[in-house]
Amino acid sequence: MPSSKPPARSRAHLLESIGSPADLRKLEPGELPALADALRDFLIDSVSRTGGHLSSNLGTVELTIALHYVFNTPEDRIVWDVGHQTYAHKVLTGRREAMSSLRQYHGLSGFPKRSESTYDTFGTAHSSTSISAALGMAEAARLRGEDRRAIAVIGDGAMTAGMAFEALNNAGDIHDTNLLVILNDNEMSISPPVGALNKHLSRLLSGRLYNGARQIGKRVLGNLPPPVIELARRTEEHVKGMVMPGTMFEEFGFNYIGPIDGHDLESLLPTLQNLRTLKGPQFLHVITRKGQGYKLAEADPILYHGVSKFDHAAGIATGKDAKGGGKLTYTQVFGDWLCDMAALDKRLVAITPAMREGSGMVRFAHEYPDRYYDVGIAEQHALTFAAGLACEGLKPVVAIYSTFLQRAYDQLIHDIALQNLPVMMAIDRAGLVGADGATHHGAFDLSFLACIPNLVIFCPADEDECRQMLYTAYRHDGPTAVRYPRGSGLGSVPRQAMSELPIGKGEIRRQGKGCALLAFGSMLGTALQVGEELDATVANMRFVKPIDRDLILQLAAGHDLLVTLEENATIGGAGSEVSRVLNEAGSRVRVLQLGLPDRFVDHGDQAQLLAESGLDSASVLDRIKKAYQVNS
Numbered sequence: 001m002p003s004s005k006p007p008a009r010s011r012a013h014l015l016e017s018i019g020s021p022a023d024l025r026k027l028e029p030g031e032l033p034a035l036a037d038a039l040r041d042f043l044i045d046s047v048s049r050t051g052g053h054l055s056s057n058l059g060t061v062e063l064t065i066a067l068h069y070v071f072n073t074p075e076d077r078i079v080w081d082v083g084h085q086t087y088a089h090k091v092l093t094g095r096r097e098a099m100s101s102l103r104q105y106h107g108l109s110g111f112p113k114r115s116e117s118t119y120d121t122f123g124t125a126h127s128s129t130s131i132s133a134a135l136g137m138a139e140a141a142r143l144r145g146e147d148r149r150a151i152a153v154i155g156d157g158a159m160t161a162g163m164a165f166e167a168l169n170n171a172g173d174i175h176d177t178n179l180l181v182i183l184n185d186n187e188m189s190i191s192p193p194v195g196a197l198n199k200h201l202s203r204l205l206s207g208r209l210y211n212g213a214r215q216i217g218k219r220v221l222g223n224l225p226p227p228v229i230e231l232a233r234r235t236e237e238h239v240k241g242m243v244m245p246g247t248m249f250e251e252f253g254f255n256y257i258g259p260i261d262g263h264d265l266e267s268l269l270p271t272l273q274n275l276r277t278l279k280g281p282q283f284l285h286v287i288t289r290k291g292q293g294y295k296l297a298e299a300d301p302i303l304y305h306g307v308s309k310f311d312h313a314a315g316i317a318t319g320k321d322a323k324g325g326g327k328l329t330y331t332q333v334f335g336d337w338l339c340d341m342a343a344l345d346k347r348l349v350a351i352t353p354a355m356r357e358g359s360g361m362v363r364f365a366h367e368y369p370d371r372y373y374d375v376g377i378a379e380q381h382a383l384t385f386a387a388g389l390a391c392e393g394l395k396p397v398v399a400i401y402s403t404f405l406q407r408a409y410d411q412l413i414h415d416i417a418l419q420n421l422p423v424m425m426a427i428d429r430a431g432l433v434g435a436d437g438a439t440h441h442g443a444f445d446l447s448f449l450a451c452i453p454n455l456v457i458f459c460p461a462d463e464d465e466c467r468q469m470l471y472t473a474y475r476h477d478g479p480t481a482v483r484y485p486r487g488s489g490l491g492s493v494p495r496q497a498m499s500e501l502p503i504g505k506g507e508i509r510r511q512g513k514g515c516a517l518l519a520f521g522s523m524l525g526t527a528l529q530v531g532e533e534l535d536a537t538v539a540n541m542r543f544v545k546p547i548d549r550d551l552i553l554q555l556a557a558g559h560d561l562l563v564t565l566e567e568n569a570t571i572g573g574a575g576s577e578v579s580r581v582l583n584e585a586g587s588r589v590r591v592l593q594l595g596l597p598d599r600f601v602d603h604g605d606q607a608q609l610l611a612e613s614g615l616d617s618a619s620v621l622d623r624i625k626k627a628y629q630v631n632s
């Protein structure tokens with residue numbers, strides 16, 4: 001550490017003096033708590049203006065400072081699991097000024113992104129990938145004889161995913177890999193944590209006294225030559241076996257240290273400095289508080305997990321959401337339907353992989369606690385668990401974001417569709433989600449679902465149709481998927497009475513001439529606008545599978561151009577299904593397939609991203625006119 005004592009600085013100046021971790025490492029350890037306060041104040045103010053993830057970022061301020069202070073980043077690699085807690089990391093790695101553009105069009109990503117900074121060593125956002133990626137980096141360093149560390153920072157929620165254990169299992173067997181796993185345990189996922197792991201972690205917390213003693217031992221050990229450390233460690237293992245039940249992490253082959261206070265820099269710094277000297281897989285358990293330092297977030301870390309812009313007129317202290325209450329969302333339509341359906345059918349059970357709030361299931365969890373399952377961040381398990389329930393005559397509904405369903409693809413095919421089991425998937429966040437960006441857009445589900453035999457795929461065009469489709473899907477004796485976007489639709493009011501729609505049948509919503517627009521789900525609004533402009537026919541297709549073959553051929557017979565519209569990748573999506581039907585029927589009508597482009601769409605607001613993807617009405621109109629010009 002530097003010997004010269006820099007002059008006392010105001011907290012704000014201290015933060016402004018940090019343009020990189022190299023600047024950070026020039027500070028005295030005693031200056032770091034003031035820096036943490038300044039950084040926390042900055043994050044609260046900044047996120048109150050941009051929106052984003054707040055409580056998890058407030059909980060990792062000291063840990064982030066300590067990691068960049070002790071480790072030689074970016075040569076030492078830090079991989080942040082989920083990465084929603086990396087705003088402090090971004091500020092300390094030269095992006096403080098850019099934080100005003102967070103999660104906005106062409107602005108900073110809300111997650112680590114390799115193309116954004118060399119300090120963002122691995123792109124994350126989908127949970128539980130950090131240990132695998134960091135192990136890969138550690139092994140690359142070992143194989144290349146490079147003296148660098150790889151550190152995975154993973155939350156207690158992310159630790160509940162099977163992939164994290166796959167990585168622990170592999171890492172623990174490679175005795176000379178320089179991997180450090182830091183478990184950031186704040187006893188919260190988005191919702192309160194679930195599962196047996198949470199109970200195990202709680203038991204470890206209760207052993208705090210022993211660990212306190214062991215911590216001191218570690219501090220001393222760090223300054224001794226390695227053979228002595230090894231001897232002391234074996235002795236310690238012996239002591240531990242008598243004093244404290246082994247942690248599961250030690251059973252996986254890791255040297256477990258902790259739990260320590262993740263807000264106490266005086267604990268963090270020496271412990272991390274010691275760990276940096278130890279060889280082999282290391283596991284540090286830190287305890288933090290989600291929302292630390294902002295009373296409203298401390299009191300309600302769930303509400304402040306993801307926030308919109310604050311109403312600054314009301315003052316940051318109120319934490320008041322600038323946008324206030326909005327229109328009925330598809331998520332709320334689902335949540336209301338779920339409770340209504342549960343009241344009608346005792347066989348209904350509902351499952352979420354750790355997204356209770358986001359999927360609209362808070363009321364159901366409260367009203368039907370014995371029929372509600374939060375399985376943790378475990379999408380693969382969620383689907384096969386549902387399959388088991390269905391085998392026994394229950395009617396499972398799995399609420400899952402489109403992007404997270406990607407993680408359970410084989411379970412859907414192999415465990416559900418192949419056995420034709422009546423599992424219903426309510427797929428939320430289908431299409432462009434906005435600020436979360438490329439890692440979260442539900443851009444591919446129609447493409448990866450359409451090829452699965454037995455599956456029925458519903459695309460509701462508005463809120464009422466969504467409710468009717470949820471009912472129809474639930475009543476179907478086979479696997480079903482109802483996909484709907486983030487936010488609100490055309491604003492129809494869902495009828496309380498539920499009735500079954502004819503499966504595989506679309507409808508003509510506007511009769512016109514010239515071209516016909518075949519809209520799937522959320523694109524109906526745009527299709528109707530363009531249809532008015534062109535006096536074209538507009539069909540609400542409703543289903544991707546089974547697709548309405550008769551309607552397609554009827555439209556082909558009466559129009560010179562069919563335009564398909566979907567908020568899904570164009571490749572392999574609904575439009576491809578329409579073309580397949582036409583080809584099989586030998587039709588020669590031209591088809592213009594409009595959907596998401598064959599690239600990853602970044603973050604911004606949904607309207608901006610739809611326009612950028614050519615799916616707003618102006619772009620659709622323009623593309624149709626060009627199609628006619630090309631052929632005139």
Ligand SMILES: Cc1ncc(C[n+]2csc(CCOP(=O)(O)OP(=O)(O)O)c2C)c(N)n1
Nearest residue numbers: 056125126127155156157158188189190354
């Ligand atoms: C595969 C996957 N499923 C679900 C999510 C949604 N998600 C984002 S953060 C989060 C909770 C993470 O909890 P934890 O790891 O403890 O981090 P904390 O928010 O407590 O800091 C979840 C479920 C995700 N990002 N990835």
Ligand SMILES: CC(=O)[C@@H](O)[C@H](O)COP(=O)(O)O
Nearest residue numbers: 082084125306358433436486
């Ligand atoms: C980080 C993460 O994966 C979740 O917090 C996600 O950002 C939630 O998305 P919604 O805001 O659409 O519920």
Ligand SMILES: [Mg+2]
Nearest residue numbers: 155156157188
């Ligand atoms: Mg947590």
